[in-house]
Amino acid sequence: MTLRRARADHAPTGAVLLTARTMQKVRQHFETETTHRPSKAMYAALADIAATLAEMAEGGAEQKIYLSSLDPGIGKTTVLSHFVDALLEDNSLEHVGVLVCVARLDEIKTLVHRMGLPAGWFACYTSDAQVNALGGDTEPNKARVLFTTQQMVERRLDGQSFAACEVFHYRGKPRQVRIWDESWLPGEGITVSRYALSDLLSLLVSGGYRRLADKLEDLFFRVRSIEDGTRLEFPDLAQHAELNAVLSLVDSPRDNAEAKYQEQRREQLSLLWYLSGRTVVVRRDGKDGNAVLSYRDTLPEDLAPLLVLDASGRVRETYAEMEKHRDNIARLASAAKRYDRLTVNVWNTGGGKSSFERGSAGAKELVEAIAATINTKPGEEWLVIHHAASKRTEDIPAGVSPLLPDASKVHFVNWGRHAATNAFAHVKNVILAGTLFYRPSQYEALGRLAAGMKPEQGEYPLSARKRIELGESKHGILQAACRGAVRNCDGEQAHAADAYLIASVRSGIPQTLPELFPGCRVVRWAPVKRALTGKVKEAVEYLQRRFSAPGTAVVKFSEVQKVLGMSAANFRRAVRQHPAFVAEIAELSLVEWGPKALFTAFKRVDASDFGFTPSSAQ
Structure with a gap:
């Protein structure tokens, strides 16, 4: 039984009717205005969103964070839009106000346009005068629907309850229907x-x-x-x-x-x-x-009941931590989105900011490889999601564009703004030029926040921190890839697309792709062919011979050092850390390995450990 059905047994009749009217509008929208035909499971999950909103309007929702983690493109925002339409038509609920909290100002403009609310029925409360002007002269506490940013909510609620914050009230009372679009954390x-x-x-x-x-x-x-x-x-x-x-x-x-x-x-x-x-x-x-x-x-407990619409809810470990330790998450019904027409091309090399260090040989190679890949489909549009340029980080758009015959077909969006737009939902080719990584302290702080575990309560487990880290990487990749055509779907199938991901197997990211994009095909992407020389060449050739021998699973560093006649320090600096060597052993499905904390040997891993689809391992 879904959460929606379990609640429906006790829901007021008004909530059931409001849910039905909302879903009738949703079905009509999909059948007459789009090519998307949600599956039965998708419709059930969308109805769960509508039922949650209706229960909030009727005052019957529990004080929980209701999480809908449907993948991008299934219809979460569509349900929200048509629920508000149905709510405004119901005279018996004219006392009910709606609060919509979004991450960025541009999203308010998009929602206002999409929902088509009449003047006088909504207001915008932000730090931007132009955005506020979208609501005309309507005062925030007199508007049925109030749009604001999550930053504004955190700023106004820091240190006080939601009930006491009059700026978010409607008719002198807290708004009953509250929506939080995208990532939610309690602080x-x-x-x-x-x-x-x-x-x-x-x-x-x-x-x-x-x-x-x-x-x-x-x-x-x-x-x-x-x-x-x-x-x-x-x-x-x-x-x-x-x-x-x-x-x-x-x-x-x-x-x-x-x-x-x-x-x-x-x-x-x-x-x-x-x-x-x-x-x-x-x-x-x-x-x-x-x-x-x-x-x-920073957010008070009485902000709940709150509906959170976050496609990354199924992959981010922060929600699992809150669910387990804070007991404040109620997951709504889920529905699978299939990615059988998505091919993820993985270049097994470092993709963090340090790999794009300005002026380095490694950054130059990455830039040239990105351009070369784009040039394999010169007549098609591309989206490149990259690290923002800085004094230390290479300017990817400036480096790639001159290497293209027609740069007008290539769009660039930097990490941090990768979830801010759906303007590229028609683009079938997406390059994730690296991935976002944070410092260990930031992952632990995030994990402690989600779990509600203060430092004085003891040590936060390393295993939990690693889960938080991988969850944040999966969140970034899902959101970034879904800026392109794979965001769209017909029924349960995502549209056809090619994604290109720069990520080392050491990060654990390639291994998660089949879970992240169910049904996708994962293949190797090797855009650079390097000419090996000197000790690097000798080391690679020796490892090829050793691992070609039956039964060889591990080759110690000391063994290779002895063959090359090098000290441990020189072997680490001139061979193990050499970009060409790192890339070449990745192609051989080798990783550095150690039985404890320190790496002491090379070890072969199966293609499946890299996330590659078996038929494409070679």
């Missing part, structure tokens, strides 16, 4: 790097807060050498100065670049004051140095 993970602490020292000294600066300096040196995973009490900075007084030290910016930097300093200061006197965890973030972490809840 924010907090991480402050050691280097961020050092950046603030001169600001405090110049502002006359010498004792405060000394406290931070002591923490700066202490965090440097402290053992990974240690819990410690953060200094009580608030006893030395008020936050607002310290924030006043941050100068007004002279340009946009400085404005961003100054805003980051204000955010860091605010986080430090929040952490004052609290227990934090120290986590080692590799070359980024150590960081302290915790989290804070």
